[in-house]
Amino acid sequence: MSLESTSARPRHSFQTDDSALQPIAAKVLAGERLNFDDGVALYRSGDILAVGWLANYVREKLHGDIAYFNVNRHINPTNVCVASCRLCAFGRKKGEAGTYTMALEEAWESAGAGYTEAVTEFHIVGGLHPDLPFEYFMDLVRGLKERFPKVHIKAFTMVEVAFLAKRGKMTIPETLERMKAAGVDSMPGGGAEIFADHIRHIICDHKIDGSEWLETARMAHKIGLRSNATMLYGHVENDEDRVDHMLRLREVQDDTGGFQTFIPLSFHPDNTALAHIPKTTGMLDVRQIAVGRLLLDNFAHIKSYWQMVSPKMAQISLRFGADDIDGTVVEEKIYHDAGATTPQGLRRKDLVRLITEAGRIPFERDTMYRAVTRSEDSFTIAV
DSSP states (O other): OOOTTOOOOOOOOOSSSOOTTHHHHHHHTOOOOOHHHHHHHHHOOOOOOOOOHHHHHHHHHHHEEEEEEEEEEEOBBBBOOOOOOOSSOOOBBBSSSTBBBBHHHHHHHHOOOSSSSOOSEEEEEOOOSSSSOHHHHHHHHHHHHHHHHSSSEOOOOHHHHHHHHHHHHHOHHHHHHHHHHHHHOOOTTTOSSSSOOOHHHOOOOSSEEEEEEHHHHHHHHHHEEEEEEEEEESSOOHHHHHHHHHHHHHHHHOOOEEEEEEEEEOOOTTTTTTTTTTOOOOHHHHHHHHHHHHOOOOOOEEEHHHHHOOHHHHHHHTTTOOEEEEEEOSOOOHHHTTOOSSSSOOOHHHHHHHHHHTTTTEEOOTTSSBEEEEEEEEEEEEE
């Protein structure tokens, strides 16, 4: 859908008692780009409704009342991981209790199980397994493509790509090309966390650094693999770290145009080494959505991932800058291992209800934001 095809005007004029927001509002209403200081001011403003108004203005200018969702399934093939990220409750060291690794047949069977509604996307992420060969993952993708040729495969984060390249003794571009040849259609945005080195050293010192993540994304985009982009917030980072993260994403997007969607991910501390950190509040969750929408002027979509913030908060986010609430998911392990209490999956009708009761118009999409026409357990994608 064209960004210009469903514009809407704000229902009332901008109002605020926060003088720091006035020059920012002038920029937003004039379509001018916000800078670092503007981003920090948005985080620190006491007028959350004014911040939300500005984000909703941009959101409706781009998408009108449309709110996107899809019917997807998450596949997490293994939780064995060589990294020791303090933010993670999903990964396990080889030999620890609770580890699992799916046989290929098991993964293919899992993909086909569950809802009768035909999924349009498989979302595949997992641990950095020290023993699984590169071809295991390529065979996984090829097998899914053979069995479900119409389903879009969104697979392997930038972190996984870098690890698979090292395991396979290949360059990053070679690894990406082989992934694409095997049937990977696009990539998820996980593993970005916070790009600032001083934060990364605390929460995920065993992963590639922020610059490597961004460069891997840049290389993926250059060969036609679009991706999402994420940011994990609500742990040990501050406002400046968050703004820096988003502006670095914006810079890459200026170059490649390859990011589909920005997805802020609220940190779930339970069962992690950072369990002493309090969970994010609803105020921070909606503010993060709003600031993301205002700073990332070259991103078409901002997603409020209902698995992380709850279906109720995802609804509210649709008035604070979000235009997408993700999909049915079916089964999700990573955030639930970290204590997420949201449902494992929602039915298509549940997502439609959430969006409709938020006063928005449900728009079922595929991964590339093309319209999906559905009848029972089959679907057609507009091209």
